[in-house]
Amino acid sequence: MPVYNVSLKEFSFDIRVEKDFGDIILVILEKEEHLVNVQWFCGDIKVKTPSGKCFEFPYQRWIEDTDKVFVHEGTARLPQNDTELVRDKRGKALEYRLTKFSRKEEPAGFPMSTDNLPPEVEFDAAKYFEFQINAVKAIGGTVVDKCKVRFQSWKDVTDFEKILDGFDINNTLLGKVMQDWRKDYMFGYQFLNGCNPVMIKKCTEIPDKFPVTHEMVKGFLKKGVTLQEEITAGNIYIVDYEILEGVPTSSDLVFLTAPLCLLYKNRLDQIVPIAIQLSQTPGEKSPIFLPSDNEDDWMLAKMWVKSADFIVHQLVTHLLKTHLISEVFEVAMYRQLSKVHPVYKLLKPHVRFTMAINAKARGNLISEGGVISKISSLNTNGTNKVIKRAMETLTYESLCFPETIKDRRMEDVLLKYYYRDDGMMIWEAIHNFVSAVVEIYYDSDEAVQEDVEIQGFVEDCHSGMNNSQKFPESLKTREELVKYLTVVIFNASAQHAAVNFGQFDWYGWVPNSPSTMRKPPPEQKGTVDMQYIMDSLPDRECSSLVLGTTWALSRFQKNEHYLGMYPVTRFTEQPVKEAIKTFHKKLEEVTDTIKKRNEGLTFDYGYLSPDKIPNSVAI
Incomplete structure (x- = not known):
C-alpha cells in the first residue's frame, strides 16, 4: 500500500544565471542521494533569459530516485521535428519507460496490464483517503444491512427497504425505481437509459433459438398488425445474453441463465417486454414467458433477464470495455509517447488514476473471494470465461460510438434513447476538439506516417489487447x-460515466436487478409463487454488499476533474489553449441542452451531461 504524506509543503526556488544560453530546450534535474529516499514532486519550471525570453517546462511528476530527469521545454513537438540531440534524449527516456511500465501477461484473451504502479500513476493523497473512507462506509457499517440475521431470505419484497434506512430517496431516481420497478415500461426503459444501455438492438428476424410466434404475442401488439409487420416497421427489439451460456457458477447454491427477451415499441413509444426465454435452447423445459402469464411467472422471468444483465454489465460493458481497455491505452501512452508529444499532453488528463483504480479492482473486486464472487453467481473461473468470450468479439469499431449505434440499428429518432442522443453530442464535441489539436501539429497525412512515436503507440495498443487482431496496427492519415484519439478519450470519459454512475440508482433496489439467483429457473409455467421468488433473490448479506458496493462506485470525487477541465496546463501554445476554450464552450452548450430536456422528463437522464462526466476512469 502506498504511503502518503498529507502534510506536503510547497516551495518555490529562484535560481539566477546571468549568462544567456539562447533558446533552452532541455532542463536536467537531479535529486541528491540521502539515507532515506525522500520523493519530491516537481511542478513547473520557468526560465527567463537575460534577453527577456521566457521558456516553460511543465513537469508535474514525482522525482523518486537519484537518476537524472530530463524536462523538455513545454512546446509540444513531433519527434521528426526535433533536433538529433533531442530525438536521442527522447529515445533514451522512452527506453527507460519501457522497463518502468513493462507489460504484464494476463490470462490468455485478457487485455494486458502493467507489472507495477510508479508513483506518478498512483492516487494522490486526496483521492486515496476519499476512496478508503467510501470503502469503509460501504462495507463497514454505514450503508450495510443492520439486520441481525444474515444469509437468510427476505420474507417479502418490501423487506429490501430495510437496507435503505438512512438514505434519503425521496424525489430521487432510486425512489422512482422502487415505485414502478414491477411495471413493464420501467423494465424496458432500462435497456435504453439504465446502467447497461448497449445490449438492446433492433430485431430484423426472430432467431430460430427463440421461436416466438405471432399467436403468442398478438395480444400485446397494435390491433390489426402481425409480428412480422412490426418487425418490418422497426418496432421490435431484442436483447440476447448468449455470452453467459454454459458459464460455470461458483457453487450449486447459485444459478445463472443466458436468456433472450423480445421487446416492443408500443403506441406510447414505450419499450416493453413481450416474450422471455430463460435459455438459449428452446423446448418443453424452456418455456417462453409472456405478459399474459400469471403475475409471479412474469415477474420472475423479468428478474432473470435483469440478473443476467447485471453480470454482463459489470464484467463486459463496465470492467472490460472501459476500465481494462483504457488501461491498455494508458500503458501504451507512457511506453511510447514522449512527454513533449502533443498526443501525450492530450491524453494525460484522460488516464488519470486509471491504473490505480484497476489495481484496486483486481485486488478487491474480481479476485478469488472478491466482491464479484460474493454478490454474483460467478467465481474467478466464471468471470474469466465471460471476459475472454467478450474479448473474442471486441473490435476497434465496437468502441466507436456512432458505429455501435448504427450496428445495433438504434438510430430511430422517435425512440427515447437519451444515452444515444447525449452520447452523439459528446462524441462530436470530442471529435472536433481532437481534430483541432491534430491539425495544429500535423500538416499532412505523411506527418502521421512519419511519427515513429504515434505509430509505436498504436502498435503497442494493438499488442496490448492480447490475442485481438481486430485493432489497428498503424495509422496512415490525420x-x-x-478518430483513434476520440475513441480513447470518449471511452475513458463519457462511456465510463454512462455505465458507472447510475449503479446506485438502478441497482440500489435489489429486486429490480438481482445480482445473483439462488433457485433454478422454472422449467414450467405455473410453478412459481412469491415464496419461490423470495428464495431466488439475493439473501440479506448479499443484498447489503450490493447496495454498499454500488453506492461507493457511484461517488464522485470532491475535486473531480470533469470533461473539458484541465487544471494542469500541459500545452503552452496559444492555438491549443484556444481549442480548449472552444471545447469547453461546446460542452457547456451540451450541458444546457441536456438540462433543458430533462426538465420535461419523469426520469431525467444526466449520466452524459458534461458536468457529470469525469475526464478518466478513476472509480
Whole structure:
C-alpha cells in the first residue's frame, strides 16, 4: 500500500544565471542521494533569459530516485521535428519507460496490464483517503444491512427497504425505481437509459433459438398488425445474453441463465417486454414467458433477464470495455509517447488514476473471494470465461460510438434513447476538439506516417489487447488519428460515466436487478409463487454488499476533474489553449441542452451531461 504524506509543503526556488544560453530546450534535474529516499514532486519550471525570453517546462511528476530527469521545454513537438540531440534524449527516456511500465501477461484473451504502479500513476493523497473512507462506509457499517440475521431470505419484497434506512430517496431516481420497478415500461426503459444501455438492438428476424410466434404475442401488439409487420416497421427489439451460456457458477447454491427477451415499441413509444426465454435452447423445459402469464411467472422471468444483465454489465460493458481497455491505452501512452508529444499532453488528463483504480479492482473486486464472487453467481473461473468470450468479439469499431449505434440499428429518432442522443453530442464535441489539436501539429497525412512515436503507440495498443487482431496496427492519415484519439478519450470519459454512475440508482433496489439467483429457473409455467421468488433473490448479506458496493462506485470525487477541465496546463501554445476554450464552450452548450430536456422528463437522464462526466476512469 502506498504511503502518503498529507502534510506536503510547497516551495518555490529562484535560481539566477546571468549568462544567456539562447533558446533552452532541455532542463536536467537531479535529486541528491540521502539515507532515506525522500520523493519530491516537481511542478513547473520557468526560465527567463537575460534577453527577456521566457521558456516553460511543465513537469508535474514525482522525482523518486537519484537518476537524472530530463524536462523538455513545454512546446509540444513531433519527434521528426526535433533536433538529433533531442530525438536521442527522447529515445533514451522512452527506453527507460519501457522497463518502468513493462507489460504484464494476463490470462490468455485478457487485455494486458502493467507489472507495477510508479508513483506518478498512483492516487494522490486526496483521492486515496476519499476512496478508503467510501470503502469503509460501504462495507463497514454505514450503508450495510443492520439486520441481525444474515444469509437468510427476505420474507417479502418490501423487506429490501430495510437496507435503505438512512438514505434519503425521496424525489430521487432510486425512489422512482422502487415505485414502478414491477411495471413493464420501467423494465424496458432500462435497456435504453439504465446502467447497461448497449445490449438492446433492433430485431430484423426472430432467431430460430427463440421461436416466438405471432399467436403468442398478438395480444400485446397494435390491433390489426402481425409480428412480422412490426418487425418490418422497426418496432421490435431484442436483447440476447448468449455470452453467459454454459458459464460455470461458483457453487450449486447459485444459478445463472443466458436468456433472450423480445421487446416492443408500443403506441406510447414505450419499450416493453413481450416474450422471455430463460435459455438459449428452446423446448418443453424452456418455456417462453409472456405478459399474459400469471403475475409471479412474469415477474420472475423479468428478474432473470435483469440478473443476467447485471453480470454482463459489470464484467463486459463496465470492467472490460472501459476500465481494462483504457488501461491498455494508458500503458501504451507512457511506453511510447514522449512527454513533449502533443498526443501525450492530450491524453494525460484522460488516464488519470486509471491504473490505480484497476489495481484496486483486481485486488478487491474480481479476485478469488472478491466482491464479484460474493454478490454474483460467478467465481474467478466464471468471470474469466465471460471476459475472454467478450474479448473474442471486441473490435476497434465496437468502441466507436456512432458505429455501435448504427450496428445495433438504434438510430430511430422517435425512440427515447437519451444515452444515444447525449452520447452523439459528446462524441462530436470530442471529435472536433481532437481534430483541432491534430491539425495544429500535423500538416499532412505523411506527418502521421512519419511519427515513429504515434505509430509505436498504436502498435503497442494493438499488442496490448492480447490475442485481438481486430485493432489497428498503424495509422496512415490525420482523419484516422483523430478518430483513434476520440475513441480513447470518449471511452475513458463519457462511456465510463454512462455505465458507472447510475449503479446506485438502478441497482440500489435489489429486486429490480438481482445480482445473483439462488433457485433454478422454472422449467414450467405455473410453478412459481412469491415464496419461490423470495428464495431466488439475493439473501440479506448479499443484498447489503450490493447496495454498499454500488453506492461507493457511484461517488464522485470532491475535486473531480470533469470533461473539458484541465487544471494542469500541459500545452503552452496559444492555438491549443484556444481549442480548449472552444471545447469547453461546446460542452457547456451540451450541458444546457441536456438540462433543458430533462426538465420535461419523469426520469431525467444526466449520466452524459458534461458536468457529470469525469475526464478518466478513476472509480
